[in-house]
Amino acid sequence: MMDEDSWLMTLEDIGAETTKLKFQYDKLADEQQKLRKTASARERLAQTFRDRALVATRDLEQAQLKQDLDMETKQEKLLSLQEEDRQLTEQLNETEVDIRQQDAKIDELKNAANAISVVPEREVVFRGSTRDVANPKAFDVKSHIKYPMDGGTALITFDEEIVAENILSMPTHKVKLEEECFIMVEVHPVRLTVPTYVEMDTRVCPRSILVSNLPSLESEFMLDKLELHFSKKFNGGGEVASRHFQGDVGNAVLVFVDDNMGESLLCVSLSKNKSQDCARSVLLTGIPAVMDQATLQDMLEIYFQKSTNGGGEISNIVYNPQGQATVALFKDDVVRGAGLA
Numbered sequence: 001m002m003d004e005d006s007w008l009m010t011l012e013d014i015g016a017e018t019t020k021l022k023f024q025y026d027k028l029a030d031e032q033q034k035l036r037k038t039a040s041a042r043e044r045l046a047q048t049f050r051d052r053a054l055v056a057t058r059d060l061e062q063a064q065l066k067q068d069l070d071m072e073t074k075q076e077k078l079l080s081l082q083e084e085d086r087q088l089t090e091q092l093n094e095t096e097v098d099i100r101q102q103d104a105k106i107d108e109l110k111n112a113a114n115a116i117s118v119v120p121e122r123e124v125v126f127r128g129s130t131r132d133v134a135n136p137k138a139f140d141v142k143s144h145i146k147y148p149m150d151g152g153t154a155l156i157t158f159d160e161e162i163v164a165e166n167i168l169s170m171p172t173h174k175v176k177l178e179e180e181c182f183i184m185v186e187v188h189p190v191r192l193t194v195p196t197y198v199e200m201d202t203r204v205c206p207r208s209i210l211v212s213n214l215p216s217l218e219s220e221f222m223l224d225k226l227e228l229h230f231s232k233k234f235n236g237g238g239e240v241a242s243r244h245f246q247g248d249v250g251n252a253v254l255v256f257v258d259d260n261m262g263e264s265l266l267c268v269s270l271s272k273n274k275s276q277d278c279a280r281s282v283l284l285t286g287i288p289a290v291m292d293q294a295t296l297q298d299m300l301e302i303y304f305q306k307s308t309n310g311g312g313e314i315s316n317i318v319y320n321p322q323g324q325a326t327v328a329l330f331k332d333d334v335v336r337g338a339g340l341a
Contacts, residue, residue: 111206145192145330152322154284154297155190156304156314161279163312168282170310175303177290185300186285190278192330206259207241211252219245226252278330280315289322296321 149155158164167173167187175183211226223243230237239257246253284300291299297319304311320326 145194147190147192147328147330149318149320149326149328150285151320151324152285152287152289154185154287154300154317154319155281155328156284156300157278157281157316158311159280159313159315163310164280164282166310166312167304173284173303173309175300177296177299181290183288183290185287188283188285190281190283191275192278193275207257208253208255211254212250214250214252216250219247223252226254230254230256281330287319287322293319293321 147155156167158167168189171187173185173187175185177183209230214222223245227240227243229235231240237256240254241257242255244253244255245251287296287300290296297317300319301314301317303309304317305314318326318328
């Protein structure tokens, strides 16, 4: 057993230890309070930095967006400038082409003037009678128009325009071939490119010459002799590129490889055409190849001759089967309504 002094010493030690522990507790509580304040301050500082970072990020995004818009505007302006430059370049090229064409036209006029000036003048006396003509007539030109035909088509020319109009009023026709065999064909007007008048333009051809007053010899033999003569340099000639004999007038045309070999040949160009419907003709399309060409053409002719089908007398018919190509010839006053030759 412990005596009374040992017990009292133990109580004193416990009191001292308790005081010491309380002091340490108070110190730890104070430090904990300080740490809490420090943590709160750091949290506020971190929040401030987060807010600043958010504002900086927003500002950066707005700056990037503005930069993208500026870049897009500049890109559009660049494309606009490039397009304007391209248009100006095209205008410059067109202007240069026009200048070259004008220069070439001036040279042609000069050459034509020179060619006309070398013709010697000769006085003539006209002893016939003269009279005024109020409306002089132009030359009468009979047209020969070539009309390409696709496969599975047919051209029909009727004696009367009214028949063609009746046929065209029905866009499709059901053509009976045999007892229970029919084909469906479509009808279209025939549109031709016909000359309204002939315009003649004379100009000097620097590479061609016209040889006239030729003797009556075989054309190829004559062309061989002419080519041999005019291909020799000591005759003032050169290499001949092509040759052509005009059988209707008995003249020959030689075309040289080099320019300025011919000085006096005047070339002629024809122009002025227009498109016009052929009043008595119709075009059939979508014709299947169900039988031989001659038989099917006869069937079509029989169908379109019957008045019950809106048809009438046929002047001419041409059927071109599928897979083939041919050319129909329109002539003899096509403008006033005639048709296939």
